[in-house]
Amino acid sequence: MKNMMYAEALNEAIMEEMDFDKSVYYMGEDVRASIYGASNGLYKKFGAERVLDTPLSENGFIGAAVGSSLVGMRPIVETLTSFMWVAMDQLISQAAKMKYMFGGQASLPLTIRAVMYYGGGAAAHHSDRSYPMFMNMPGLKIIIPAFPEDAKGLLKTAVRDNDPCIIFEDGNLAGTRGDVLENSEIDSGELLIPFGKGKIIREGTDCTIVGIAGGNLHAISAAEDLEKEGISVEIIDPRTLVPLDKKIILDSVEKTGRLVVVDPAHKVCSAASEIISMVTEEGFWNFQAPPIKIAAEQVHIPYAPSLEPLIFPDKIKVIEAVRKTME
Amino acid sequence: MISKEKQVLMLTRMIRIRLFETAVIECHKSGEFIGGVHTYIGEEAVAVGACAALNDSDYIAGNHRSHGHPIAKGGDISKAMAEIFGKEGGYCKGKGGSMHLADFSIGILGESGIVASSVPVAVGAALAAKIKGEKFVSMVFFGDGASNQGACHESMNLAALWDLPVIFVCENNQFAVTTSYKDSVSVDHVSDRASAYGMPGLLVDGQDALAMFEATEEAVSRARKGEGPTLIEGLTYRYEDHSLGLAAVRRGAYRTEAEVEKWKKRDPIDLLKEKMISQKIVSDADVERLTEVERKSVEEAVEFARTSPFPGPEQLFEDMWTDPID
Numbered sequence: 001m002k003n004m005m006y007a008e009a010l011n012e013a014i015m016e017e018m019d020f021d022k023s024v025y026y027m028g029e030d031v032r033a034s035i036y037g038a039s040n041g042l043y044k045k046f047g048a049e050r051v052l053d054t055p056l057s058e059n060g061f062i063g064a065a066v067g068s069s070l071v072g073m074r075p076i077v078e079t080l081t082s083f084m085w086v087a088m089d090q091l092i093s094q095a096a097k098m099k100y101m102f103g104g105q106a107s108l109p110l111t112i113r114a115v116m117y118y119g120g121g122a123a124a125h126h127s128d129r130s131y132p133m134f135m136n137m138p139g140l141k142i143i144i145p146a147f148p149e150d151a152k153g154l155l156k157t158a159v160r161d162n163d164p165c166i167i168f169e170d171g172n173l174a175g176t177r178g179d180v181l182e183n184s185e186i187d188s189g190e191l192l193i194p195f196g197k198g199k200i201i202r203e204g205t206d207c208t209i210v211g212i213a214g215g216n217l218h219a220i221s222a223a224e225d226l227e228k229e230g231i232s233v234e235i236i237d238p239r240t241l242v243p244l245d246k247k248i249i250l251d252s253v254e255k256t257g258r259l260v261v262v263d264p265a266h267k268v269c270s271a272a273s274e275i276i277s278m279v280t281e282e283g284f285w286n287f288q289a290p291p292i293k294i295a296a297e298q299v300h301i302p303y304a305p306s307l308e309p310l311i312f313p314d315k316i317k318v319i320e321a322v323r324k325t326m327e
Numbered sequence: 328m329i330s331k332e333k334q335v336l337m338l339t340r341m342i343r344i345r346l347f348e349t350a351v352i353e354c355h356k357s358g359e360f361i362g363g364v365h366t367y368i369g370e371e372a373v374a375v376g377a378c379a380a381l382n383d384s385d386y387i388a389g390n391h392r393s394h395g396h397p398i399a400k401g402g403d404i405s406k407a408m409a410e411i412f413g414k415e416g417g418y419c420k421g422k423g424g425s426m427h428l429a430d431f432s433i434g435i436l437g438e439s440g441i442v443a444s445s446v447p448v449a450v451g452a453a454l455a456a457k458i459k460g461e462k463f464v465s466m467v468f469f470g471d472g473a474s475n476q477g478a479c480h481e482s483m484n485l486a487a488l489w490d491l492p493v494i495f496v497c498e499n500n501q502f503a504v505t506t507s508y509k510d511s512v513s514v515d516h517v518s519d520r521a522s523a524y525g526m527p528g529l530l531v532d533g534q535d536a537l538a539m540f541e542a543t544e545e546a547v548s549r550a551r552k553g554e555g556p557t558l559i560e561g562l563t564y565r566y567e568d569h570s571l572g573l574a575a576v577r578r579g580a581y582r583t584e585a586e587v588e589k590w591k592k593r594d595p596i597d598l599l600k601e602k603m604i605s606q607k608i609v610s611d612a613d614v615e616r617l618t619e620v621e622r623k624s625v626e627e628a629v630e631f632a633r634t635s636p637f638p639g640p641e642q643l644f645e646d647m648w649t650d651p652i653d
Binding site for chain 1: 386418419420421422423427429430431436439441444445447449450454455458459478482484485489645647648649652
């Protein structure tokens with residue numbers, strides 16, 4: 001085990017994958033200088049041919065990544081969720097639809113690293129948590145790692161995967177630390193975490209909390225407090241939203257009879273909505289209380305530090321929700 | 328000097344497109360398929376001239392006016408027609424339709440229903456050539472309307488910045504649906520914009536297949552040498568409305584019959600044919616013969632499309648993923 005930061009784990013994944021396969025290349029804005037950390041050292045090691053600083057043209061370079069993936073390259077594109085809006089045509093009209101539209105002829109081994117900064121006074125234009133919109137579009141695999149080991153293992157899997165993958169990275173987690181399995185500790189010699197396999201972060205018997213991205217951290221601290229009240233919480237991190245590990249969630253709710261979903265994205269048509277809908281359809285009779293969605297309020301992200309924290313899930317909201325399911 | 332074989336190939340493919348599109352119109356009129364269709368009649372010299380300068384290992388990407396490009400690159404017209412009919416035997420197993428013909432086996436990376444959306448994609452194929460150090464080039468067809476899209480401008484900047492082997496072929500058929508390029512393009516010619524990106528821009532007679540070929544051949548040669556992209560504007564004209572059926576709903580005129588007739592007098596197939604006959608490359612009889620061969624193969628393509636089955640419900644969820652998920 002090696003203790004490392006979330007951003008370091010991502011960096012290690014990218015390094016390993018660029019070493020592993022020459023068709024992997026890295027592109028984005030300011031990636032050579034690595035202003036966000038995860039591309040640190042890539043330029044020095046792999047050079048200008050495989051580490052591309054792009055103009056501010058997200059639709060252009062994400063489209064170029066799509067086109068290159070059609071002819072055998074495996075691009076990793078670094079961007080922020082908020083800049084993906086100007087590239088929606090390439091992400092949706094091309095990346096998501098091409099394979100099906102062309103009767104299966106296309107393969108798009110494309111990975112988008114979509115970083116979500118929110119909660120730090122970035123205001124409405126730089127605080128997007130947009131994964132629910134992409135879940136709504138068939139053809140994209142949606143990954144939401146919350147811990148360093150998952151960040152490394154899922155990013156590596158995304159790069160090896162032959163379909164378009166968007167890995168939504170919670171910017172609030174970039175500096176968080178965790179233990180990551182070292183390659184020497186793994187039989188296959190490398191950390192590849194399969195998609196569609198959720199993880200039980202904490203076992204419990206009274207209420208299931210499904211944590212999405214940074215929502216897991218609120219769930220963990222809430223669970224610790226609730227334990228003191230005698231409430232035993234089970235936390236499930238689905239780790240990928242497309243595909244979604246329904247079974248791990250349904251099994252947990254079958255055991256606890258209660259469900260709270262903690263999701264930093266806007267609450268309408270959210271990942272939380274989808275998970276609650278799925279459990280309602282497939283596991284309704286296990287509910288002992290109505291499920292609760294703790295997600296971002298349906299309003300834009302205000303700048304003022306007095307307002308912004310009101311929007312997002314936090315420990316107190318999660319504790320209150322769990323207590324409510326226990327009433 | 329363009330070889331005799333090359334000229335015959337070009338004439339053949341132009342006639343093939345014309346006959347194919349004529350059959351498409353007939354089948355659409357008789358209600359044999361539904362869905363939007365944009366025909367390439369009148370513009371054949373642009374795609375055929377440009378594609379004649381490519382190898383099979385080169386890539387093309389296209390747009391909603393989508394039948395001419397794959398045929399110009401040597402695509403299979405039976406699979407193309409079956410796709411337009413929405414049949415299982417089509418290029419995309421009936422899932423793409425007219426606007427999404429593609430043949431990855433011969434470098435046709437697909438047509439796009441969103442204008443200019445395939446321009447960045449073609450730039451990406453060229454980027455792959457550069458990273459891999461391979462000699463293939465990439466070509467993208469887009470219209471005068473698409474030339475105003477941000478995707479187009481971003482792509483041209485990227486390609487010129489990185490010296491990518493792309494040939495941007497603007498098929499200026501002069502109208503974005505009904506809006507004249509004179510009312511939508513800020514400069515006299517789309518090709519004028521090339522200088523803004525630091526690449527050569529050529530205005531070419533888009534009715535002259537040989538002129539299109541010569542301009543493209545030079546652009547391809549530059550691209551293969553690593554000297555970067557070229558923007559070629561083929562000034563052309565579409566004989567039909569933007570899409571089949573539009574005339575039925577359109578309330579106002581946007582061009583005169585006289586203008587259409589004037590352009591038809593410079594028909595691209597007639598121009599090439601006459602030049603080849605005058606230079607004794609082909610005879611009238613040769614042209615008649617090859618037209619007959621093409622007519623027959625288009626009839627066979629229609630028959631193939633008619634008899635190919637529709638995809639069954641079991642195929643609805645197929646082709647979503649390369650690495651399937653539950």
